[in-house]
Amino acid sequence: MTRREYDFWQEETQRSKSQWRMDEISLHNNNEYLFYKGGEHGFFIMIDVTGKIEIGNYIGAYPHIGEAVFNIRGTKTLPTQDEAVRRVVSHLGIQFLIDVIH
Numbered sequence: 001m002t003r004r005e006y007d008f009w010q011e012e013t014q015r016s017k018s019q020w021r022m023d024e025i026s027l028h029n030n031n032e033y034l035f036y037k038g039g040e041h042g043f044f045i046m047i048d049v050t051g052k053i054e055i056g057n058y059i060g061a062y063p064h065i066g067e068a069v070f071n072i073r074g075t076k077t078l079p080t081q082d083e084a085v086r087r088v089v090s091h092l093g094i095q096f097l098i099d100v101i102h
Contacts, residue, residue, distance in 0.1 A: 005063075006063055009062070009063045009064055010063075014039060018037070019037060019099035019102075020035050020036070020037045020092075020096055020099040020100050021035065021036055021037060021099070021100065022034065022035050022100045023035075023036065023065050023066070025064075025066065026046075026066070030048075030049075031049050031081075032046060032047065032048045032049065033045075033046065033047040033081075033085060034046050034065065035088075035096075035100060036058070036061070036065055037099075038057075038058075039061070040059075040060065040061050040062045041057075041058065041059045041060070041061070042057065042058060042061070043055075043056070043057050043058070044056060044057070044058050044065075044068075044070060045088055046070075047081060047084045047085055047088065048081070049081050050077065050081070051077055051078040051079055051080045051081050051083060051084045052075060052076075052077045052084070053075065053076045053077070053078070053084050053087070053088060054070075054072050054074070054075050055072070055073055055074045055075075056070060056071045056072040056073035056074065057070075057071050057073065058070045058071065059071075
């Protein structure tokens, strides 16, 4: 990791403490949605390509969320990934959408 990447991740984890963020790398590399908030330690929602939703908390997301230790607290599987995303957005509401889009 370069110094620039390190500085960026520090800034990113500080911003994620109060609102949900989406990890673009997971979406790009695996076609999975990873939403998180809480900086280095916080909460996550993962939606994989099969429609499986996992929620829980994590620790150690430093220097990147992908380095975190995820503790799954609940799972639900819907028929498709699109349906799973809609369910999460419906459940968490407009503020969740604003957070991840902003």
